[in-house]
Structures are given as structure tokens and as C-alpha cells.
Amino acid sequence: MTERPRFLNLKxxxxxxxLVATPVYVYDxxxxxxxxxxxxxxxxxxxxxxxxxMKASPNAALLRFFDGLGLHIDASSGxxxxxxVRAGIAPWKISLSGQEMPADFAGLVESGMxxxxxxxxxxxxxxxxxxxxxxxxxxxxxxGSGGTKKTNVxxxxxxxxxxxxxxxxxxxxxAKHRLRIVRIHTHIGSGGDPEVWxxxxxxxxxxVEAFEHAEVLNLGGGFKVGRMSGDESTDLQRIGEPVRxxxxxxxxxxxxxxxxxxxxxxxxxxxACSLLTTVQDIVDTGEEGYRFLKLDxxxxxxxxxxxxxxxxxxxxxxxxxxxxxxxxxxxxxxCCESGDLMTPSxxxxxxxxxxxxxxxxxxxxALIEGVGAYCxxxxxxNYNSFPEAPEVxxxxxxxxxxxxxxxxxxxxxxxxTPPPETDEIPSSNC
Ligand code: LLP
Numbered sequence: 001m002t003e004r005p006r007f008l009n010l011k012x013x014x015x016x017x018x019l020v021a022t023p024v025y026v027y028d029x030x031x032x033x034x035x036x037x038x039x040x041x042x043x044x045x046x047x048x049x050x051x052x053x054m055k056a057s058p059n060a061a062l063l064r065f066f067d068g069l070g071l072h073i074d075a076s077s078g079x080x081x082x083x084x085v086r087a088g089i090a091p092w093k094i095s096l097s098g099q100e101m102p103a104d105f106a107g108l109v110e111s112g113m114x115x116x117x118x119x120x121x122x123x124x125x126x127x128x129x130x131x132x133x134x135x136x137x138x139x140x141x142x143x144g145s146g147g148t149k150k151t152n153v154x155x156x157x158x159x160x161x162x163x164x165x166x167x168x169x170x171x172x173x174x175a176k177h178r179l180r181i182v183r184i185h186t187h188i189g190s191g192g193d194p195e196v197w198x199x200x201x202x203x204x205x206x207x208v209e210a211f212e213h214a215e216v217l218n219l220g221g222g223f224k225v226g227r228m229s230g231d232e233s234t235d236l237q238r239i240g241e242p243v244r245x246x247x248x249x250x251x252x253x254x255x256x257x258x259x260x261x262x263x264x265x266x267x268x269x270x271x272a273c274s275l276l277t278t279v280q281d282i283v284d285t286g287e288e289g290y291r292f293l294k295l296d297x298x299x300x301x302x303x304x305x306x307x308x309x310x311x312x313x314x315x316x317x318x319x320x321x322x323x324x325x326x327x328x329x330x331x332x333x334x335c336c337e338s339g340d341l342m343t344p345s346x347x348x349x350x351x352x353x354x355x356x357x358x359x360x361x362x363x364x365x366a367l368i369e370g371v372g373a374y375c376x377x378x379x380x381x382n383y384n385s386f387p388e389a390p391e392v393x394x395x396x397x398x399x400x401x402x403x404x405x406x407x408x409x410x411x412x413x414x415x416x417t418p419p420p421e422t423d424e425i426p427s428s429n430c
Pocket of ligand 1 (some may be wrong): 053055074076081097121151187189190220222223263264265266267304373374378
């Protein structure tokens with residue numbers, strides 16, 4: 001089990017509150033670098049490309065940071081591709097595997113973006129536009145693993161990728177458009193079982209063998225990351241070595257040297273970011289009830305507990321000596337929504353699970369940790385008209401860099417068309 005990293009003390013947290021107020025996401029550059037280096041050290045036989053799955057957290061500063069370390073990008077929509085290009089990423093470093101093909105798909109392919117067809121229809125559409133070219137195939141291997149059902153994207157209940165039994169239909173489309181399948185892609189889900197990940201790697205290599213032009217196997221992301229202390233994290237070396245052996249075995253049997261791609265999102269950023277918040281209020285519901293800690297954040301910044309009952313560490317940073325005093329709190333968000341709960345039980349998002357935390361007072365700072373992946377990127381943004389929170393990068397030299405400002409009310413309503421003139425009340429004949 002790897003020890004979960006900790007960063008941000010009361011002094012740094014107070015400096016960040018003075019700089020941009022709370023709530024604010026704080027990313028730690030040394031931890032981002034550490035994760036990137038660990039991913040780049042993934043065992044491989046004949047070359048490795050690590051793609052950062054930008055859906056985890058798409059801020060341009062993060063994309064540039066990973067680009068500088070030699071990572072490429074996994075995008076899941078045309079918008080993500082454009083966003084990465086705007087951040088300065090070369091299109092040839094971006095690979096698109098998505099549920100829909102963007103309206104400007106042809107232009108993106110012509111710019112050099114790589115594409116993995118994720119359904120038979122996508123493959124056919126690609127072939128019509130780009131006959132006699134090379135393309136990748138995303139395959140649903142028939143099994144998946146995702147920690148929760150909502151994050152499992154393999155197996156019969158997942159719509160992602162071409163069902164593994166439809167290889168023949170894919171071949172017909174390939175033949176019709178004289179395409180070459182140069183890449184096989186799979187992704188089984190997030191936070192899944194390392195054993196399933198390895199099993200799928202072996203099955204995917206069989207698919208590579210069946211497509212004679214395939215040169216690359218992309219095994220997606222899905223490396224489990226423990227957020228709470230005691231949670232298991234995937235050891236990349238441990239799961240990667242047996243897969244490397246399979247690549248060598250394929251080479252010995254066929255002479256084919258297959259390049260490996262992985263595209264982690266969670267692994268890269270999950271534990272490298274904390275959400276800094278302020279305790280707004282403390283209320284209780286009597287002797288038989290609960291004591292609630294109300295934070296100035298919630299599902300507007302962190303949806304995962306409400307969506308998946310996911311567990312994130314919460315640390316109160318009292319401003320005074322409390323001599324180790326603790327109390328049980330149900331931690332809730334600032335939205336008018338009983339589902340805006342930061343401490344659900346592991347089993348159910350709607351069951352309150354009080355946590356023992358340092359005794360808090362209104363005005364204390366609190367950290368919610370492990371929020372780098374799918375938090376800033378995936379939230380109930382602007383619900384109750386709370387503005388999008390800022391993001392700050394804690395640099396290696398200790399400097400603070402604001403990488404996203406807090407949204408203003410003007411920006412929130414910018415795309416609303418002005419209300420009609422209301423001077424006259426429209427008359428009705430009814
Ligand atoms: N590649 C593909 C094609 C994907 O669809 C994903 C994630 C990844 C890579 C990165 O997977 P990761 O390394 O992060 O497990 N919202 C959920 C996770 C959904 C991930 C969707 N696809 C969560 O909060 O855990």
C-alpha cells in the first residue's frame with residue numbers, strides 16, 4: 001500500500017485564502033511531477049507513450065506541465081481536442097476516443113490528431129471520409145472494472161467501444177474503405193481491480209495479433225488510486241511487468257514489436273490537489289440527530305461523493321490550540337440540496353456517515369483532499385449560482401500561481417440573451 005501524500009499546512013493555506021479566498025483548488029507541482037515520472041516508468045518492451053486523460057482536469061497549466069515532461073493527451077471530445085490545442089499542445093500528440101464524433105472532425109484529422117473509432121458507425125464514418133488511411137479501434141473487451149458501476153466502462157452494460165464479438169463486422173468495414181487498423185484501444189473503467197486490468201491487457205494483445213497492421217496497443221487508464229488512508233493504490237511496476245512479458249512473448253512468436261500506450265487521468269492528478277474551504281456554520285439536529293459542518297463548497301466543486309458515494313479525506317485546520325480535541329461531524333456543502341453531502345457512507349451516497357474530525361469553529365479552514373481528478377472537471381457548476389472556483393498551483397519553489405481565476409457573475413450570465421422588453425404586458429385573446 002502506498003502512503004497517501006499530504007501537502008498544505010495552515011500557513012500556506014492561509015496565504016492562499018488571502019490571495020484568492022475560498023473555495024479554491026490547490027494543485028501541488030512536486031506531486032504532479034512524481035506521478036508523471038511514475039507513469040513514464042511503466043514497464044514496456046518496445047516503447048511507451050503516456051497520454052494524460054485530460055478529462056480528469058483540463059486546466060491549460062496542467063496540460064502544459066505534462067506536455068513539458070513528454071506526455072501526450074487523451075481527449076474524449078472535439079472540444080477537449082481544441083482546448084488542448086489552445087493550450088499549445090501539438091495536434092499529433094492528441095488522440096480522440098469519444099462517444100460522439102465532432103462536427104469539425106475532418107479538420108481535426110487533417111490537423112494530425114489521432115482517432116480511435118469507438119463504434120462500428122464511427123469506423124464507417126471515418127472510412128467514408130478518410131479511405132485508405134490508418135486508424136485505431138476501441139474495443140469493449142467484454143469485462144470491466146471500475147470501483148463502482150458508474151465508473152465501469154467495460155462489459156455488456158457499457159456502451160464504450162466496439163463489442164469484442166464484432167471483430168468480423170469491423171473487418172468488413174475496414175475492407176470496404178481499405179483502412180489499416182494500426183492501434184487497438186481498451187479502457188475498462190476507473191479505480192478498478194488491477195487483476196482485471198491485467199487480464200484485459202492479455203485479451204487486448206490477442207486483438208492486436210488478429211489485426212495484422214496493428215503496431216500500438218493502448219490500454220487506457222483505470223489505475224486505482226487510494227484517497228483515504230488505508231485504501232489500496234495500484235503499483236504500476238507490479239501490474240506492468242507481466243504485461244511487458246506478454247509483449248515480448250508476442251514478439252518471439254510473430255516478430256511484431258508492439259508499442260504500448262497508457263492514458264491515466266486519476267493516477268496523474270487525484271492526490272495532487274486539495275480543495276481549500278472555510279467552515280461557514282455548525283448546526284445540529286438535537287440529541288438524537290447529527291452535528292453538521294457546513295463548508296463554503298459542495299457539489300459545485302466536488303460531485304463525486306453525491307454521485308458515487310466516494311470518500312475524500314477531510315482535514316480541519318483550526319486556528320487555535322485545540323489539544324487534540326475532536327468531534328463527529330456530518331460534512332455538508334453549501335447547496336440547497338440534501339444530496340450535497342461530503343461524508344456519505346461508502347455504501348450509499350444518501351446515507352450520512354459522521355466523521356471524526358478536529359474540533360472546528362466557524363471561520364476555520366478545512367481541506368478536502370484527493371480532489372485532483374474529476375472534481376474541478378466534473379461538478380454541478382453554477383448550481384445555486386455559485387461561481388466556478390479558482391485553481392492555484394503550488395510551484396516547486398513554493399510560489400503560488402493562480403491558474404484559473406474565480407468566475408464573475410457577469411461571466412456566469414454572459415450567454416443569456418437579454419429578457420424581452422417587459423414594459424407592455426402582452427395581451428391575450430384567450
Ligand atoms: N481513457 C479513456 C478512454 C477514458 O474513458 C478514461 C476515463 C481514461 C482514459 C482515464 O481513466 P482514469 O485513469 O482516470 O481511471 N468520473 C469518474 C471517472 C470516469 C472516467 C471516465 N473515463 C471518477 O470520478 O472517478
